[in-house]
Amino acid sequence: MSEEEFLAEYDPRAYDPIAVTVDVVALTIRDGVLHVLLIRRAEPPFAGRWALPGGFVRAVEDEEDLREAAARELAEETGLTTKALGRVHLEQLGTYGKPGRDPRMRVISVAYLAFGPDLPDPQAGSDAADASWIPVEALRLTAAASQAPGTTRRLAFDHARILADGLERARAKLEYTPLATAFLGESFTIPELRAVYESVWGEPLHAGNFHRKVLSVPGFVEGTGDTTPTGGRRGGPRARLYRAGDARLLHPALLRPSSEDDLR
């Protein structure tokens, strides 16, 4: 049988249906606090619960790659154009396919992780009825938490797990990539960059050593020659401005102080 004959006879519907979704863990920093984009589900299953933005991948209609599908979901949910998404970092996080994770049918979810600078509130009449940036600290990702009235803190499906994996990936990637700059605008100061690390890692860093380290890693940042127009909100001199350099990996890496005792 030739390849052509084989393909002509092949019936894709001969197998049981499996659905594929793309979900996005979108992180940003607002007022020095790490936030994640969540939508409140209007429909069953898990109606009323918070969930990661995402949607089904259709086989035929849109011939889009998984990554494009994730970008589209993110754009829809934030109300951003795909162009405005240009400064947003997007990478594949992992795929979740445990049987029973969706009560409707067998669903395989490809999760993506996105970092972006402070983005506008998604509210404005977009596709998502109820999308919000939620501080990740407000979510109890491990144990079952007491619920505030009207608000369910537990995420739908296995999204708590996916979010936890995304957070760990983000924390790890700050160590050896310049991705922290993806949380900031075009230009930024070293203290602003330090604030990103402190927000994501959840612990204070030594300002002097951080400054020295960032400037010593080749390609991490490059100076613009400018400074901020004023000092900080509570005093201090004007800070020099930098933009992201051309390095894609940091050598040597910026290791976080608490490695949880080397994660034995």
Add this chain to the structure above:
Amino acid sequence: MSEEEFLAEYDPRAYDPIAVTVDVVALTIRDGVLHVLLIRRAEPPFAGRWALPGGFVRAVEDEEDLREAAARELAEETGLTTKALGRVHLEQLGTYGKPGRDPRMRVISVAYLAFGPDLPDPQAGSDAADASWIPVEALRLTAAASQAPGTTRRLAFDHARILADGLERARAKLEYTPLATAFLGESFTIPELRAVYESVWGEPLHAGNFHRKVLSVPGFVEGTGDTTPTGGRRGGPRARLYRAGDARLLHPALLRPSSEDDLR
């Protein structure tokens, strides 16, 4: 509509079919050379070409997780029992879903990465008609290579891409995890461990510094008190034996010398 009503009305076949496969990049080291497990495809598409072992995920029949499916594929193709797979490291590598990557239909492939100690040849009458451990150097993963008669060096589908991603993941993971020990037996010597790094990274390491470094990283290896019964094949004293320690992350990491100029 209640959740129950919704689920009762839900028709999984309302959507276009998408197939999900699990593919495995299985790596091992034989005679100091890094090998990957490949099967020669008997059926179209890509009949006659080498491909990564893998198979379709069925929705209903086997209620198995993606990881279990990967372990099963690996066991079938190597002829190993799932029990013998105990010492094999298995992790998710990534998911590939670009439209057109499989001519039959829209296929989403979840790739897994496996490391194991030198495993027996798979030949013996297993499911896979023609499975072999192939030195990764023998495969031209980038450019189109000239073909030896009867042997196609180009992999089927986008498996060359998946393999390249797996190799890069393996190389990176040796730096900050103790996964190199997964390529070795229960007990091993420091020079054997060094040979793993040299095989995967493809470059020689300074024996003295490597030795000092491995012993100084807490939890990487622990001595057994034994030594090899004889010296090395070409001379030298008997080497002390070690087994893997309990660290899951190496701190500080073993950085490879050539970082490709920091991967700008």
Add this chain to the structure above:
DNA sequence: AGAGTTTTACTCAATTTGAGATAGACCGGC
């Protein structure tokens, strides 16, 4: 027996890190 190989340990200079101190710019309140 001798030549060559290998494990293991040691030395030493250069680099990197962690912790602290300081000078000077700047804000807000008084």
Add this chain to the structure above:
DNA sequence: GCCGGTCTATCTCAAATTGAGTAAAACTCT
């Protein structure tokens, strides 16, 4: 307009880590 507090940016210094080389002792093969 002054002052105390805050913050950026730089410096110091000891401790830890790395890179490169040397060397002693153990062992294999011819």
